[in-house]
Amino acid sequence: xxxxxxxxxxxxxxxxxxxxxxxxxxxxxxxxxxxxxxxxxxxxxxxxxxxxxxxxxxxxxxxxxxxxxxxxxxxxxxxxxxxxxxxxxxxxxxxxxxxxxxxxxxxxxxxxxxxxxxxxxxxxxxxxxxxxxxx
Amino acid sequence: xxxxxxxxxxxxxxxxxxxxxxxxxxxxxxxxxxxxxxxxxxxxxxxxxxxxxxxxxxxxxxxxxxxxxxxxxxxxxxxxxxxxxxxxxxxxxxxxxxxxxxxxxxxxxxxxxxxxxxxxxxxxxxxxxxxxxxxxxxxxxxxxxxxxxxxxxxxxxxxxxxxxxxxxxxxxxxxxxxxxxxxxxxxxxxxxxxxxxxxxxxxxxxxxxxxxxxxxxxxxxxxxxxxxxxxxxxxxxxxxxxxxxxxxxxxxxxxxxxxxxxxxxxxxxxxxxxxxxxxxxxxxxxxxxxxxxxxxxxxxxxxxxxxxxxxxxxxxxxxxxxxxxxxxxxxxxxxxxxxxxxxxxxxxxxxxxxxxxxxxxxxxxxxxxxxxxxxxxxxxxxxxxxxxxxxxxxxxxxxxxxxxxxxx
Numbered sequence: 001x002x003x004x005x006x007x008x009x010x011x012x013x014x015x016x017x018x019x020x021x022x023x024x025x026x027x028x029x030x031x032x033x034x035x036x037x038x039x040x041x042x043x044x045x046x047x048x049x050x051x052x053x054x055x056x057x058x059x060x061x062x063x064x065x066x067x068x069x070x071x072x073x074x075x076x077x078x079x080x081x082x083x084x085x086x087x088x089x090x091x092x093x094x095x096x097x098x099x100x101x102x103x104x105x106x107x108x109x110x111x112x113x114x115x116x117x118x119x120x121x122x123x124x125x126x127x128x129x130x131x132x133x134x135x
Numbered sequence: 136x137x138x139x140x141x142x143x144x145x146x147x148x149x150x151x152x153x154x155x156x157x158x159x160x161x162x163x164x165x166x167x168x169x170x171x172x173x174x175x176x177x178x179x180x181x182x183x184x185x186x187x188x189x190x191x192x193x194x195x196x197x198x199x200x201x202x203x204x205x206x207x208x209x210x211x212x213x214x215x216x217x218x219x220x221x222x223x224x225x226x227x228x229x230x231x232x233x234x235x236x237x238x239x240x241x242x243x244x245x246x247x248x249x250x251x252x253x254x255x256x257x258x259x260x261x262x263x264x265x266x267x268x269x270x271x272x273x274x275x276x277x278x279x280x281x282x283x284x285x286x287x288x289x290x291x292x293x294x295x296x297x298x299x300x301x302x303x304x305x306x307x308x309x310x311x312x313x314x315x316x317x318x319x320x321x322x323x324x325x326x327x328x329x330x331x332x333x334x335x336x337x338x339x340x341x342x343x344x345x346x347x348x349x350x351x352x353x354x355x356x357x358x359x360x361x362x363x364x365x366x367x368x369x370x371x372x373x374x375x376x377x378x379x380x381x382x383x384x385x386x387x388x389x390x391x392x393x394x395x396x397x398x399x400x401x402x403x404x405x406x407x408x409x410x411x412x413x414x415x416x417x418x419x420x421x422x423x424x425x426x427x428x429x430x431x432x433x434x435x436x437x438x439x440x441x442x443x444x445x446x447x448x449x450x451x452x453x454x455x456x457x458x459x460x461x462x463x464x465x466x467x468x469x470x471x472x473x474x475x476x477x478x479x480x481x482x483x484x485x486x487x488x489x490x491x492x493x494x495x496x497x498x499x500x501x502x503x504x505x506x507x508x509x510x511x512x513x514x515x516x517x518x519x520x521x522x523x524x525x526x527x528x529x530x531x532x533x534x535x536x537x538x539x540x541x542x543x
Contacts, residue, residue, distance in 0.1 A: 009167070064272075065271050069192045091288050095291040096293070098167075098294075099293040106167075
């Protein structure tokens with residue numbers, strides 16, 4: 001049985017995919033091997049895992065302004081998550097998502113999204129409606 | 136979002152495809168942050184270092200330029216990733232230089248001023264109190280919000296470009312009065328003495344504040360910091376905390392007193408000598424070997440260039456030393472003899488770059504640099520993520536280490 005999670009209205013179009021979840025944060029510059037498409041920072045909870053075509057579910061965004069270009073660069077090469085869900089995005093990642101047309105949502109009504117969704121679950125992300133469907 | 140007739144025309148493509156893209160981008164971002172409208176901005180400042188832009192980013196810029204994009208307001212740039220007069224000796228490739236060359240051409244076609252600096256508030260046109268601007272580079276944003284009383288969010292490259300093209304930015308975050316009030320309060324128990332002390336104070340406050348949406352107010356400072364001291368304070372705070380604004384009670388323009396920013400009702404956290412020493416203990420100690428000494432992040436002012444030159448006078452370095460400054464300061468420092476004095480000791484002064492956004496990982500590997508020493512609390516934070524073992528010392532101690540090959 002599917003259930004729906006309400007969040008703040010986000011960026012990008014409707015997308016379906018498999019969740020990759022961690023109670024950790026996100027920086028395109030410091031956490032990723034962007035060529036291989038894996039988390040490369042050893043202390044990251046998703047270290048070694050591929051994010052390609054996954055729907056990433058993480059706590060918040062961190063780091064400087066460089067990530068705003070990087071999502072576009074990642075998407076252009078096709079080695080990119082399908083969408084990113086945060087408890088709280090920052091300005092830079094939201095700007096990067098808008099440039100890359102990468103679906104991004106945050107601020108979930110039912111609390112910590114990294115606990116509401118589990119790795120491997122199939123999701124439908126609808127940023128315009130602010131609804132995530134867990135299948 | 137509420138749009139004016141002119142903004143509606145931009146969105147309908149009546150002012151060309153580039154402005155249509157720009158305002159569409161701004162509406163997407165603005166709606167995510169509940170902006171009710173756009174605010175006019177007087178300047179934009181864009182971070183476009185080639186490592187993060189990559190080939191797809193340059194192609195995007197070229198495509199906008201092909202469509203006739205022209206900036207509507209003065210728009211300037213953050214440091215480049217390559218000093219085109221000195222990149223092969225650092226181990227940077229032709230491919231890296233070509234991305235930079237293409238970026239410069241595309242930006243110039245759009246009317247962007249290639250200032251290549253993260254100290255524009257010292258060298259180009261500092262914003263004034265209440266000035267709405269769209270700046271990239273966290274160090275630029277925090278300085279201009281805090282020391283100048285200007286109003287900017289962290290604008291990544293694409294959003295700064297959009298602001299340059301429309302002359303506006305979504306009105307959210309630090310453009311609003313209510314988000315500029317203090318949310319946490321710190322009291323300094325040990326006075327900073329020199330530049331690195333200010334950076335360490337900024338790092339400790341930033342780490343404690345810990346998010347973009349926190350605004351620290353700091354009290355207990357005996358002296359008004361100089362522009363260079365405020366620069367290191369802010370750059371480190373933004374680096375460790377994603378902090379975009381701080382107030383210094385009785386010093387910065389929006390906090391003539393604590394109550395102006397609501398600080399009087401907040402609980403006080405003391406910043407003690409133990410806090411500062413604890414931070415420093417993460418970054419090297421006496422006797423540690425050093426591969427490279429770096430003065431950068433932010434780029435050096437002419438006053439810092441003079442100070443480095445005085446320390447370098449007659450010295451002979453045992454290891455590599457890299458100094459990064461803006462093209463504006465570089466010209467002055469050359470004319471005043473500082474560049475020749477610094478390079479006479481065996482250092483290299485780079486123009487228009489900043490060490491951490493010029494392929495730091497690749498140049499480290501090419502030159503065998505792992506153990507890096509700097510007086511910048513910001514750079515030692517960033518380069519830990521780039522395969523370096525960073526250490527922190529004052530400018531004077533950095534120069535002494537460059538002569539001896541180890542921290543004195």
